[in-house]
Amino acid sequence: MMEKEDLVSLSISELKKIATGIGIKFDQKSKKSELVEILLKSGANIKPFVEKTELIQDEYSGNLSSNNFKDDYRPSKVYKENSELPKSYGKNRLVFMIRDPYWAFAYWEISKEVFDQYQLSDKEMFIRVYDITTTDKVDSADSFFDMKIDSSASNWYIKLPQPNRKYVADYGFFKETYYVSLLRSNVVMSPRDDISDQIDAEWSLTEDQFRQILKASGADQMFEQIGSQELMKFLAGNVSDNESSDSLASPSSPFGPLN
């Protein structure tokens, strides 16, 4: 149980975290003294806020060393024509992939040992996504948000709050109010979805001139689908306007122009 002296020695952000953890409401603009007051008045059993990380995979870097020596090696006599791939590789990892300025994709694996050790079958799993654009550190992330994940899932599409930001993700569960991180992903950077407002002094134009350049560059026509897929659909369905553009079957050159 923390006494007043203990509380006073903490920072404002730490006090806020404790309050959140206990479920006490407070004004974001509260001064430290006010926070201490609120906490003491609550009568709650105040414990120091500890963010537990029990990272098994500490920031995925794409280079896990594998200890995958098979004891039961089966000599294979044929070329693997129709094999299925393994369901998992017995690793513990979380990988974060950018799909576009707004969406990312994450996949993960938890080994059986870890699964059992943490009794994950009983737990609800959460992915926590940190925005580390300015700080580069999870501990002092600009912000974060949590997503509840189906326990049976091993991948997830995640909507990113903002383009042009740096993110990293954790996979874990809540123990009371503490988030326990088990896996940490690689860092990703979402691309911008607009024209930069950073101007190079030596390479500058007036607003008017730049607008003309942009228009000439087709800035208002980007993402209009002008590529081979559209053309192929047209050449294929060139019969009626109602053709199904999904069944673009061309037996001999199916993918044609790769676009």
Add this chain to the structure above:
Amino acid sequence: MSSGYLCLQLHAHLPFVRHPEHESFLEESWFYEAIIETYIPLLQVFESLTADNIDFKLTMSITPPLAEMFSDELLQNRFIDKLNLLIELSEKELSRTKNSEFYPIVLMYNTKLIQCRKVFINQYNKNLLAGFKYFQDIGKLEIITCSATHGFMPLMSVNKNAVNAQIEIAVKNYLKHFGKYPSGMWNAECAYYPGLEDYLKKWGIKYFFTDTHGILYAEKRPKYGIFAPLFCKNGVAAFGRDVESSKQVWSAQEGYPGDPDYRDFYRDIGFDLPFDYIEKYIHSDGIRVMTGLKYYKITGRNEEKLPYDREEAMKKVSLHAANFKFNREKQVEYLTTIMDREPIIIAPYDAELFGHWWYEGPDFIDALCREISKSNIVKMITPSDYLKKYPLNQVSTPSMSSWGNKGYMEVWLNGGNDWIYRHYHECSEKMAELANRYPNTNDTKVRRILNQMARELLIAQTSCWAFIITTNTTVEYAMKKVKTHLSNFLELYDMVSSGNINEELLSQCEWRDTIFQEIDYMAYSDEHTYGLGVN
């Protein structure tokens, strides 16, 4: 007087498909058709332009898998067999259509096919690379490379060693085929992510291309929009795709290829004629496939298709080439009023569009080059030459982008194909692990296995497989390719790990998956990747 440049970049690519285990294999025909309809016609165009002293300059990317297939003896010989069959069919057709309106069309095909055989065997000795190299050597073509197996780099970025290997192996393969190092690279699917330039620089690549928004959304506002390259911080240049010239060719509504007088792609005698007549010329399993003999013109929607009229089609070609030139001139004239330097217009297209999808495509290129050579306003140029003219460019990192539908990664990362990536990444890690554990090994067996593992991984990583799954064409084949090659990879990995070498499996893999005979698995080592991928 205004002046500007057009850079026509033709991206020639097919995935490495080679099935020695079957006498004939359906998907190999992608390659054979492309030779007949695109690659040889293009070489003939270059020849004709050169013979007529036309000043032209094109950029062309020939991907490593395609280069490998061009020089593969099995595929060369199978092509000749296939071509002979087609010539035979066209001769039968000549008899059959003798008194019909289709006769001139069949004659056209017959003549072209016989010419094609002569060009392939006599002129280029069965290896078309010799042809492309020749035009590069005399300064008409700048041939650039592409990632080793057309791997989709942004989704590979988490494995630095895998990214390095795709670039290193590509560059070394280019050296093997063309006798020098490539200056430029066409990234597969025009896909770029910040950081890729470090790998490109390491292997001597001086420029690459991005889609329009890759440049427009660059870190700092691009002063010249897409009409001049940007330098990444390390000096590698990025050129952005021009929207207008893309539209004129690619657009389903406005593009040239959809013109009613052009030859229709889908009415093929492989489907139209009676089975017992056509049986020998389609797939050995009796599946009806395209033969390449198509007798109709596009005509129009909801209309019955009319017979192809070559003369009318060629008139349209002249019209369209003149129109394209006219539009580029207008574009340059306008740009000159808002730019203080000569603009470069980047017009990249899949090579296979010209000839395979758009039958008159190569003729269009021929006509276009002739038109432009007469222009006082726009000239053809390669990115290398433009950089020589303008060595000082704005430094601004391009934005992550691709030319796929919606402009980013979705085509290659969605519900249908996202399952692939955990396997790609796992195998990439395993490859790096072994490359590090056995640096430059003297053990011949281990070396063989590690090199073959690299081949299997590379073939599996072709972005085409994920693409095909999305566009829902030969999905089964694509999935099989991913699973087969990765499964073989994993088996080979186990061999090294356990020490139990299954010579038969190893030999099988070596016999079938022959790409990159010169490969060195060390491309996956930390030693080769040193210093790369650091943010």
